[in-house]
Amino acid sequence: MNQNRFQTLIEGALGAWQVDVEPVFAATEFVCRILRDGEEVLVVSIEDQPFGMIWRIVEPGRRDRVHPSIVPALRGLREILCPDRATGRVLFVAGEGA
């Protein structure tokens, strides 16, 4: 992970969801504050733990959410920022693969 990739991951997801928020990235850490109308909605960060990298989502007044991977971290972000947005689940259909 590097700062550029961290920023791309967050900004790309927010762009795809078209949520009206502003991400503010820390200069030297993997920390992103997400603001809505100037108010902090949540903080996303990546921490290096002895067992690997974890994603932490801190929402004011809520218990921290800790995710072991980008996949559930994106899911957690979406559930907070745009809970009504339609999502998809990969469905592998049987039969002839085209």
Next chain:
Amino acid sequence: MSQTAPVSTPVPMTVVTGFLGSGKTTLIAKLLRRPELARTAVIINEFGEIGLDHELIESSEEDLVELSTGCLCCVMRGDLTNAVGRLMERRNQNNSFDRIVLETTGLADPAPIVHAAIADPFLRALVRLDRVVVTVDALTGIASLDAHEESRRQVALADVLLLTKTDIDAGDVLALGRRLAGINPDAAVFHADRGEIDPAIVIGAAGVVASTPSEQACAATHHHHREHAQDHAHHHAHDEITSVSLRLDRPVRAVALTLFLQALAETMGPNLLRLKGIVAVAEAPDTPAVVHGVQHVFHPMRWLDAWPDGTRQSRLVLIGKRLSTGWVEALLETIEDEVAQVSGQ
């Protein structure tokens, strides 16, 4: 010796769509006169109180079904299932056709139709989606793409794009080609003025994945358009539908590829219109995997015996709304890193 497929074999179905007035009916009417399509049943979905298209297509009455209850993509599965079921009942009685051509309305989003064809258990037992053919009017195509989401979604899901009316005014054909390649760089593009087209392009027997031999042949024709498209970013500021092309020289672990697809489907939801490609999977790098999905529905990976061009380079094309190349690349790299970390490598 009979050349008729057994009745129990799913019948190949070509979906013909395209914006209003782009020449779908003309195309089908011409094609049905060709001996290659002599044994073809037609399903026509007309939008509006008065259906005309079925009057314009010469076909035996019993092998033509008109759906006039509404736009097929809206009322979808029940009607299509019923129509196909009725046709197959007839086929069981008289064995009169070997293939189905489905013409949608000009306002149809083909995604639900493709979904149904590949995911609905009943339909899948009866038909095999062959390819999605989209007609694009060379005169009005750019305006339709600018103004109508339906037109962009049709192009995005095409396996084959047929430019019509290029004989009337060829002035904007190159611009149209660039625009189409920006939305769907992987589709093969052909001219089909007045419905004149090689039937093999419309009823390709090999299926819808870009790496099939028939589509590799098509790719040469499309090359011209792709060269022009590369002058443009794949993202159009005025067009939310974008295409992202990834080329990877490294093999991808199977679990990373699966997680990547899952993350794409979850994050993008219905805005992920299409994904297809050929991937070197780390566990079997000599036999590339063909990945093919429409929105969140994917076929099981199909394994090729060998790399078609010997490059061993994975290629993935994603088409969707508000897709960012950088984000897709970063997502895959992050998932690959996480999988490598977990597996201790």
